[in-house]
Amino acid sequence: MADNDQNIKEAMHHDLPSADFQKYAHQTVDWIAHFLETMREYPVLAQIQPGDVKKKLPPHPPENPEDFLSILSDFEEKIVPGITHWNHPRFFAYFSITGSAPGIIGEMLTAALNVNAMLWKSSPSATELEEVVLDWLRQMVDLPPDFKGVINDTASVSSLCAMAAARESAGLNIREQGMAGRTDLPPLRFYSSTEAHSSIEKAAITLGIGQDGLKKIPVDSKFQMDIAMLEKAILDDLQHGIKPIGVIATLGTTSTTSIDPPAEIADICEQYKLWLHIDAAYGGSAALLPEKRALFYGWERANSIVVNPHKWLFTPIDCSVLYCRQPDILRQAFSLVPEYLRTAEADQVTNLMDYGVALGRRFRALKLWMVIRAFGQKKMTAAIREHIQFAEKLKHRIDDDPNFELLAPVPFSTLVFRFVPRIQMPLSAAEIDHLNETLLNQLNGTGQVFLSHTKLRGHFAIRLAIGNLKTTWEDIEFTWNLIQSESIKLLNSL
Numbered sequence: 001m002a003d004n005d006q007n008i009k010e011a012m013h014h015d016l017p018s019a020d021f022q023k024y025a026h027q028t029v030d031w032i033a034h035f036l037e038t039m040r041e042y043p044v045l046a047q048i049q050p051g052d053v054k055k056k057l058p059p060h061p062p063e064n065p066e067d068f069l070s071i072l073s074d075f076e077e078k079i080v081p082g083i084t085h086w087n088h089p090r091f092f093a094y095f096s097i098t099g100s101a102p103g104i105i106g107e108m109l110t111a112a113l114n115v116n117a118m119l120w121k122s123s124p125s126a127t128e129l130e131e132v133v134l135d136w137l138r139q140m141v142d143l144p145p146d147f148k149g150v151i152n153d154t155a156s157v158s159s160l161c162a163m164a165a166a167r168e169s170a171g172l173n174i175r176e177q178g179m180a181g182r183t184d185l186p187p188l189r190f191y192s193s194t195e196a197h198s199s200i201e202k203a204a205i206t207l208g209i210g211q212d213g214l215k216k217i218p219v220d221s222k223f224q225m226d227i228a229m230l231e232k233a234i235l236d237d238l239q240h241g242i243k244p245i246g247v248i249a250t251l252g253t254t255s256t257t258s259i260d261p262p263a264e265i266a267d268i269c270e271q272y273k274l275w276l277h278i279d280a281a282y283g284g285s286a287a288l289l290p291e292k293r294a295l296f297y298g299w300e301r302a303n304s305i306v307v308n309p310h311k312w313l314f315t316p317i318d319c320s321v322l323y324c325r326q327p328d329i330l331r332q333a334f335s336l337v338p339e340y341l342r343t344a345e346a347d348q349v350t351n352l353m354d355y356g357v358a359l360g361r362r363f364r365a366l367k368l369w370m371v372i373r374a375f376g377q378k379k380m381t382a383a384i385r386e387h388i389q390f391a392e393k394l395k396h397r398i399d400d401d402p403n404f405e406l407l408a409p410v411p412f413s414t415l416v417f418r419f420v421p422r423i424q425m426p427l428s429a430a431e432i433d434h435l436n437e438t439l440l441n442q443l444n445g446t447g448q449v450f451l452s453h454t455k456l457r458g459h460f461a462i463r464l465a466i467g468n469l470k471t472t473w474e475d476i477e478f479t480w481n482l483i484q485s486e487s488i489k490l491l492n493s494l
């Protein structure tokens, strides 16, 4: 016993003493609370140049322990100025997100527990909580009980796994024999719209299907997949000896948040026996709202669906949920159990390592559980509903301004628009693009807001995505006023 005590003491000596941990952790929590409270005082987009952060950091690691207070002060002075504040209420770029307070606390506890949820045995609570909390989320977005979820880091990985399961379901022995040099294997094909996220193409590359193995189907005037073109592409491929494997439909595309019609695509997938994967990484959260469910009608017929709580469900990065209606196929694609990972209870439990590429996995369910419990479904739904209402209100402002035009419908909380000044000498298309790029740079250069861009039908477009819990209508109004005043400045300088 005495020996044991001594061992424990010595081991402790290699980490911060408990009293120090308590002191610095309290200080850090105080810093976090103040940071969250005073967020609006920070520039949203880091106002620095490439290399500025590196210049402030020593090129070699410290030989000896450094005082923790000086590490914290360097964090504040050298790291924070180089942060683009995704938690800022006027962060409207890409998809606006929230690392909410319950989620931050969840992350702290996850770090403290430091479990690897690869096997049920390697941390039973991590596995079982993941199963329970993903079933809660399934109910919240109104999917049937046969969808089983697993958490991945990102939607990119969730879609990669789904497409690997699709390939596995085709029964081509690719798991065993690979694809290279096989004369018995026809070229394989996935289909998505031209608006699908680049992660789908990356998955095709990673899976050996190749970029040519992903056929990008044109979209209609609302940026939704053209179903007639999808069916034509499948028929053309069948005629030419190419084997269709699956379709990736996006509910909430990255550029415009357009919605590929899920029921019609499900009909085609059922007719041609194709795997249907739905990328609802952003849009899926809107399924919490009963009044938005019609947009999702038919997604329950998909084989797999990805929804990212780290996008619009107030959960800190990273947390992406992959739902699968036939989890056994996902397992068949990935399960490989070396001797050292064999466990006696394997037949009775879920071993999460069997459902994806990585062996090790963080305990991400904890933060999601805390977020859902701390807010409850009602508050989460109300927050998403409010973001959509803000977007609708801003849409009217844009519609009413003759110098701006909306470039896409607004089904959720993201607006895509551009500045087209009504002036006597009309500008060329290239000049309008340049004007909008300049406007965006000016806006982001103020540090007051951060918006991003996309290209629609070849034209530069400004995107404004609403999704942060602390965003108020005043933030949106402030941003719209800034957009207008910066555009007038630009106009005067023409």
Ligand SMILES: Cc1ncc(COP(=O)(O)O)c(C=O)c1O
Pocket (backbone or CB within 6 Å): 094, 095, 153, 154, 155, 156, 157, 197, 199, 250, 252, 253, 254, 279, 280, 281, 282, 308, 320
């Ligand atoms: C529709 C859609 N799918 C997938 C992704 C990729 O998400 P992740 O960063 O989680 O891989 C994005 C990113 O914005 C997205 O908009």
